[in-house]
Amino acid sequence: MVSLRMLRQLRLWSVFGPVLLLTFMIANVGHASDLAGGTAAARPSAKTATTNPAHAAELPRTTFEAAPMLFRSETTRIRYVGSEPIEKSNAGLGSLTSFAPAFIWKVNPRLGVGITEILPPISINTEVKDAPINLLGQVNKVNLAVEAISRGGLGGLVGYTVSDRFSIGLKAGFRAYGANIVVTPSEGGAALATIKLVESTFNMEAGFSWEVIEDKVDVGAVAGLFAMKSTKQSIDSPLLGAAGEGAGGPGAGGASSSAGVPLSGILFGTALRFGENARVYLDIDWRRNPPSKEFSLVEFREKDRDLYDTVAVRTGIALSVLPNGGALLGGFRYEPSPIGAGGRGADSKSGFGAREVIEMSTGLGELQPYWMIAGGARWNFGKSLRVESSDAKGSDKAGREGTRSSGRKGERRRGPTVTQYSLGGGVAWQKASLGIDENGELPGAFTQTRLSLPIEFSWRF
Numbered sequence: 001m002v003s004l005r006m007l008r009q010l011r012l013w014s015v016f017g018p019v020l021l022l023t024f025m026i027a028n029v030g031h032a033s034d035l036a037g038g039t040a041a042a043r044p045s046a047k048t049a050t051t052n053p054a055h056a057a058e059l060p061r062t063t064f065e066a067a068p069m070l071f072r073s074e075t076t077r078i079r080y081v082g083s084e085p086i087e088k089s090n091a092g093l094g095s096l097t098s099f100a101p102a103f104i105w106k107v108n109p110r111l112g113v114g115i116t117e118i119l120p121p122i123s124i125n126t127e128v129k130d131a132p133i134n135l136l137g138q139v140n141k142v143n144l145a146v147e148a149i150s151r152g153g154l155g156g157l158v159g160y161t162v163s164d165r166f167s168i169g170l171k172a173g174f175r176a177y178g179a180n181i182v183v184t185p186s187e188g189g190a191a192l193a194t195i196k197l198v199e200s201t202f203n204m205e206a207g208f209s210w211e212v213i214e215d216k217v218d219v220g221a222v223a224g225l226f227a228m229k230s231t232k233q234s235i236d237s238p239l240l241g242a243a244g245e246g247a248g249g250p251g252a253g254g255a256s257s258s259a260g261v262p263l264s265g266i267l268f269g270t271a272l273r274f275g276e277n278a279r280v281y282l283d284i285d286w287r288r289n290p291p292s293k294e295f296s297l298v299e300f301r302e303k304d305r306d307l308y309d310t311v312a313v314r315t316g317i318a319l320s321v322l323p324n325g326g327a328l329l330g331g332f333r334y335e336p337s338p339i340g341a342g343g344r345g346a347d348s349k350s351g352f353g354a355r356e357v358i359e360m361s362t363g364l365g366e367l368q369p370y371w372m373i374a375g376g377a378r379w380n381f382g383k384s385l386r387v388e389s390s391d392a393k394g395s396d397k398a399g400r401e402g403t404r405s406s407g408r409k410g411e412r413r414r415g416p417t418v419t420q421y422s423l424g425g426g427v428a429w430q431k432a433s434l435g436i437d438e439n440g441e442l443p444g445a446f447t448q449t450r451l452s453l454p455i456e457f458s459w460r461f
Contacts, residue, residue, distance in 0.1 A: 033067040034428045034454045035376045036316035037331025039281035041269025042209065042220035043316070046102040046458065049114060049159065051267070052222050053169025054209040056104045056112030056159030060387040060418050061460040066101040070425070074450040076360060076367070078132050081443040083139050086132040088361070110161040116173050119153030130186050131361040133354050134442055135193070135297055136239055141186040146362045151176035151198075165211035176200040181358060193237035193297070195358075202228045203264065218271040224264030224288075232256040233295050240300055255302040259290035269314075281316040289338045297354035298441050299344060306340035306349035306441075324419065326379045329426065337368035341440030351441045352434065360448065367432035367448040374454065376426015380419035385460055387416050422458040427451070 033047060040048035046065035049055035073091035104114040128144040155173025162168060178198040184191050207222035234254035269283035289307040296303045316331040342351020359365030430450040436443050 033329075033424070033456045034333075034372060034374045034452075035067075035329040035331060035378070035424055035426045035456060036281060036318065037283075037333045037372075037374065038314045039269060039283045039316040039331065040220075040314075041207075041222060041267050041283045042218045042271040043269075043281050044209065046104045046114070047456070049104050049112070049157065049169070050102050050116050050171070052207040052209060052220050053114075053157035053159050053171040053205070054167040054207045054220065056114050056157055056169055057110060057161040057167040058159070058209060059104055059106060059112055060416075061385055062104065062106045063458060063460050064101065064103050065456070065458045067454060067456040070453040070455050072450055072452040074448060077445075077447045078357070079445045080132075080134055080139050081438065088130070088132075112159045114157045116155035116157055116171060117153050117175065119150045119175060119177075121150060121152055123147050123149045126362060128361050131358065133183065133297075133357055133361075134444075135183075135354060136300055137298065140192065142183050142192060143186055144358060144362055145182040145184070146364070147180040148364060149178045149180070151178060151200075153177075165214070167209045169207045169209075170205070171207075172202075172204040174200070174202045179364065181362075183358075190238070192239060193235055195297075196234045198232045200230045202226075205264075207267075216273050220269050220271075222265075222267040224261070224266070226260065226262055227264030227288075227290065228258070228260040229290055229292065230256075230258040231292050231294070235295055235297075235300075237300070253295050253300065253302065255293040255295040257291070257293040259292060261288050261290045264288050264290075277320040279318040279320075281314075281318075283312075283314040285312040285314065286310070287312070287338070294350050294355065296342075296350045296441065297358075298350075303342075303348065303350035306342040306351040307338050308340055310336040310338050312336060322377060322379065324380050326377065328375075328377050329424065330375045332371070332373050334371045335368055337434065339368075341436045343439055343441055348441065352436060352446075353442045357442075357446075366450075367434060367446055369434070370430055370432035370448070372428055372430040374426055374428035376424055376454070378422055378424030378456065380422050382420030384417040385420055387418060418460055420460055423455070424457075425453065425455040428454050 036043065040051035044055040044058040046059060046063040047067055049059070071093060075087065075089040077085060077087045079085040102114065104112050106112050126146050128146070130141050131144050133140050133142050153173065153175035155171065157169060157171035159167055159169035178196070181195040182191050183193040183195070204225045205222050206225055207220065209218065209220040211218050233256070240253055265285065265287040267283060267285045269281065272280045274280065287310050289309060291307065292305050293302055294305050295301070312333070312335050314331070314333040316329070319328040321328060339356065340351045342349045342353065356365060360367055432448040434446045
């Protein structure tokens with residue numbers, strides 16, 4: 001039998017569904033909010049459910065959530081061996097892909113499903129001037145005309161509450177994307193290189209969320225069951241004549257690879273409650289990187305990539321001390337780099353090089369390793385929404401960060417409530433630094449600093 005609550009949700013979906021689908025077409029789900037350090041393993045929300053799908057079952061209501069970067073200002077400094085330091089700064093609105101919405105529909109009190117991404121074929125063009133790129137061992141100031149391409153993608157998740165204190169979830173997604181990059185001298189002239197990149201990924205992950213000690217300790221974990229990545233890179237350049245004939249003939253070269261990893265990573269996290277208002281989170285994220293090849297723009301030949309497994313650390317805190325259950329938020333995270341220094345020579349691997357500098361310059365990537373510190377606050381407002389009794393656990397868990405307007409102990413049987421809206425904002429500071437000695441493929445010093453204004457918004461209905 002279709003419940004009144006389900007009918008209301010279907011009616012809302014018919015009105016707002018097209019808008020939500022459009023947002024998924026222009027953005028894909030990334031990390032959880034920076035305001036809590038990107039922690040997600042044991043912190044239920046619509047956004048963190050895209051990392052740990054078990055959280056989809058724990059949400060008290062159907063929820064839409066987004067955590068865009070409102071503004072950012074960043075400075076990149078590069079110093080190649082034997083060259084003067086180069087500095088580039090830019091500021092403006094956060095990228096469109098930072099919008100990264102999440103939508104979880106509570107089918108019933110124990111079951112939640114969500115869409116992680118719907119990506120149709122679409123392209124976005126941008127241009128960057130005076131980027132410092134090292135090609136064939138020579139530093140060039142170049143202009144980059146970039147066409148970033150989404151070739152399609154689809155992903156979803158499901159979470160189920162097994163018992164009042166234990167939930168499980170499963171998610172899977174496929175994505176195909178690429179870029180066309182034309183490199184020309186800043187002073188004008190013929191193109192130095194035309195680069196085409198096509199990549200596709202498939203991931204399947206499973207997670208759980210467990211309240212080990214009621215109102216005190218929660219743990220969560222996500223295991224990458226399988227991951228596959230396919231890459232194809234091609235380049236046309238007159239510089240290939242100086243480096244020898246490429247794989248595609250005179251003036252052309254490229255590289256391609258495809259690899260799968262049966263255990264692509266493990267995320268483990270815990271949430272600890274101290275007193276009535278404090279909540280502390282800790283995530284440890286281990287990731288494997290499948291082997292791949294690329295066409296080195298430093299040596300202009302195909303090489304194996306110098307890739308490593310990584311361990312990221314993310315921490316967060318929430319203090320529910322503001323009116324109406326609002327909370328002060330803070331976080332710290334460290335994200336390592338999976339790319340090594342590489343080297344030069346016949347048996348060397350391709351490490352951090354011109355491709356990564358191009359991605360940094362065009363917004364397609366960021367310098368790693370980096371650390372980030374963030375702080376802010378979240379306010380709750382709107383009417384109180386009744387939560388069905390079987391959803392009480394999810395409401396209590398969310399309430400530890402201030403999203404609950406009532407539902408204290410002794411009220412579960414009558415049913416707790418949650419506020420309809422939450423809005424948060426704050427400041428984040430990020431610093432990345434990388435040094436490569438003379439044995440690496442691209443010796444030099446690279447730093448990147450970023451000041452950003454992240455916000456987050458939740459709507460429950």
